[in-house]
Amino acid sequence: MAFGAFGATVTATPAEPAIRRRSRVALFLLLPGILYLALFFLAPLLSLVITSFQAPVEFGDIGQYQTAFRWENYTTVIGTYAPHILRSFAFAATATVAALLFGFPLAYFIGVTLRRFPLLQALALTLVIAPFFISFLLRTLAWKQLLSDEGWFVSALHGLQLLPPGEHVTGTAFSVVFGLTYNFIPFMTLPIYTSLERLDLRYVEAGGDLYATPVSTFFRVTVPLAAPGIVSGALLTFIPAAGDYINASRDFLGGTETAMIGNVIEANFLVLQNYPAAAALSLVLMVAVLVPVSVYVLRSGTDDLL
Amino acid sequence: MAQGSFAESGADLELVGITKRFPGFTAIEDLNLTIPAGSFFALLGPSGCGKTTTLRLVAGLDEATAGRILIGGDDVTATKPHQRPVNTVFQSYALFPHMSVLENVAFGLKRRRIADATARAHEALRLVELDHLAQRRPQQLSGGQQQRVALARAVVNRPALLLLDEPLGALDLKLRRQMQIELKSIQQDVGLTFLHVTHDQEEAMTMADTVAVMNKGRIEQMGAPEELYELPKTAFVANFLGQSNLFTGGVTSSTASSIVVDIAGRRIEIPRERAQRHAGEVTVGVRPEKLMLHTAAPEAGPGINVVGPGRVVDVSFSGVSTQYQVAVPGLGSLVVFAQNMVFGPVVSVGAEVWLTWNTDHGFGLADDPADSPRFAADTDTQALALQRRQTLEAELEGV
Numbered sequence: 001m002a003f004g005a006f007g008a009t010v011t012a013t014p015a016e017p018a019i020r021r022r023s024r025v026a027l028f029l030l031l032p033g034i035l036y037l038a039l040f041f042l043a044p045l046l047s048l049v050i051t052s053f054q055a056p057v058e059f060g061d062i063g064q065y066q067t068a069f070r071w072e073n074y075t076t077v078i079g080t081y082a083p084h085i086l087r088s089f090a091f092a093a094t095a096t097v098a099a100l101l102f103g104f105p106l107a108y109f110i111g112v113t114l115r116r117f118p119l120l121q122a123l124a125l126t127l128v129i130a131p132f133f134i135s136f137l138l139r140t141l142a143w144k145q146l147l148s149d150e151g152w153f154v155s156a157l158h159g160l161q162l163l164p165p166g167e168h169v170t171g172t173a174f175s176v177v178f179g180l181t182y183n184f185i186p187f188m189t190l191p192i193y194t195s196l197e198r199l200d201l202r203y204v205e206a207g208g209d210l211y212a213t214p215v216s217t218f219f220r221v222t223v224p225l226a227a228p229g230i231v232s233g234a235l236l237t238f239i240p241a242a243g244d245y246i247n248a249s250r251d252f253l254g255g256t257e258t259a260m261i262g263n264v265i266e267a268n269f270l271v272l273q274n275y276p277a278a279a280a281l282s283l284v285l286m287v288a289v290l291v292p293v294s295v296y297v298l299r300s301g302t303d304d305l306l
Numbered sequence: 307m308a309q310g311s312f313a314e315s316g317a318d319l320e321l322v323g324i325t326k327r328f329p330g331f332t333a334i335e336d337l338n339l340t341i342p343a344g345s346f347f348a349l350l351g352p353s354g355c356g357k358t359t360t361l362r363l364v365a366g367l368d369e370a371t372a373g374r375i376l377i378g379g380d381d382v383t384a385t386k387p388h389q390r391p392v393n394t395v396f397q398s399y400a401l402f403p404h405m406s407v408l409e410n411v412a413f414g415l416k417r418r419r420i421a422d423a424t425a426r427a428h429e430a431l432r433l434v435e436l437d438h439l440a441q442r443r444p445q446q447l448s449g450g451q452q453q454r455v456a457l458a459r460a461v462v463n464r465p466a467l468l469l470l471d472e473p474l475g476a477l478d479l480k481l482r483r484q485m486q487i488e489l490k491s492i493q494q495d496v497g498l499t500f501l502h503v504t505h506d507q508e509e510a511m512t513m514a515d516t517v518a519v520m521n522k523g524r525i526e527q528m529g530a531p532e533e534l535y536e537l538p539k540t541a542f543v544a545n546f547l548g549q550s551n552l553f554t555g556g557v558t559s560s561t562a563s564s565i566v567v568d569i570a571g572r573r574i575e576i577p578r579e580r581a582q583r584h585a586g587e588v589t590v591g592v593r594p595e596k597l598m599l600h601t602a603a604p605e606a607g608p609g610i611n612v613v614g615p616g617r618v619v620d621v622s623f624s625g626v627s628t629q630y631q632v633a634v635p636g637l638g639s640l641v642v643f644a645q646n647m648v649f650g651p652v653v654s655v656g657a658e659v660w661l662t663w664n665t666d667h668g669f670g671l672a673d674d675p676a677d678s679p680r681f682a683a684d685t686d687t688q689a690l691a692l693q694r695r696q697t698l699e700a701e702l703e704g705v
Contacts, residue, residue, distance in 0.1 A: 209365055
């Protein structure tokens, strides 16, 4: 140990200028990215913050606002749309758990079971990605058709007396969560696959050798070793799902009672032209997603995540 | 195995007619082996001889094609790894990277709900002198330290049988010596049965009470290290365990106490009880350190075998001893180890020498050095196809 420390101090002194030079090169290489983010992320964000405090122009047309500091915009939107915010989080969380329940076994099958058959493995991965070749709008519309009152699924449910007469599938919380889950399964599966594909099965053997049942080995060895993939997959699913406005839209799988925060923002921006309310809601959503996600990332340990 | 309790002591391991076939080759063929409780048993052989497969079968990580495995008299053939009173020190260590050293060691105890698992884990870490690193992650330790953690993680469970899969392979020579001594003392302290798999003949001989030399899925010879070394029964054992000078010739005469073999016109006498075959073509041998070098023709007498003259073709000095290569016409090249009783080698390259050895030091083998493999690998596709068809037919008949 003392030897290593000694070696480090010796090499550190002459290496310092090199490190400084290297960091300048790194900064130069990062410049395009930093400029891009400043222009297309920070500037709109600033504009969004300014808009969120605007007040309507007195005696002006609908959609005419002026710069102000109307923080009541925030209390108003939170007061009015709290149920939508909560619903968004509930739907997104349910969809994330459901996508994990579908995605993990799928990722395990492709990454571990198919390991000995590289050709089948590549084929299975292609099948997971295949839906991306068709626009998700079209696919979600297709599900609307399949789940519609005239579709065979609903007819079958009615026929089997599982669905009371007059009840629908589309426009319910179920169909919205179903749509979210369906759309995000690949985003959940791929990161978990990357983790499981590298999983050293000798750890699993060691678990069995140390008296752990297969179930115990799964939860104490396999799942923790796949944690980086599970965390990435959960983030890639939860964050976009919380802000999604397609699945919950009435034109797709949603109804009036299933509107999520994304639908409200869309309506305020495009229909009601209440720009300050829409901007305030967007920022509320951003903070509301950032806080739990930060806690989650910190708790699960970032060292292996990035 | 019972939850919350330890094995009382080491247990016997019994392998009965174990066969393991993989698609395309046979790893183990009809292996019968009994390892008495409390012994340190080494399975020695070159890579691919089936020793690691044997260990994996005992641990339950692979399933035998045929045969039974008994631990302490209980048939465990059909049980899962976690149900067997066995722990393994893996060649790769397989320490869980997401757990601390302490959690790794306590893992097995906690799964079996043993009381004060953490205290016992600390105790096991003290045994391998790593308690001060208990909170570290395995990947922060050196190879030797990881190896000791792997050992602690297995020993802490007091298994009836501890399996060691070349655990010292990744260590440098000095650390390996030290670990060999530590392993042996741990085994004596805790009285467990150790099954140690290795390709290092020196390691097997210094540590084990009994060594079984394995070749091509079969045990060639089994016994105490001295016995295996002094009286090898096959050419494989004679060459794998140390070096041997081997000669093949016909038996010309035999008495009640010895046989005489004619090798390129020379009489070589071997004690009858040290020879496996007593008539026909016989391969006899002698260890290099049993040979004496002479610069003048020695007198042939009873109890002495004489070979020569030959010419020294190579001399290499290795500190304790000097190794000479001597070319003897008709016999080929012989190896001689001579202790360095004086400074430097006694003879130099090109010198004319005679070799003698006490007739009691020779041994006669049961086979020839050029013997073909014990069983042919059934790798050809026809054999595989036939095997498939037979199993399918058997299944159909069952229906």
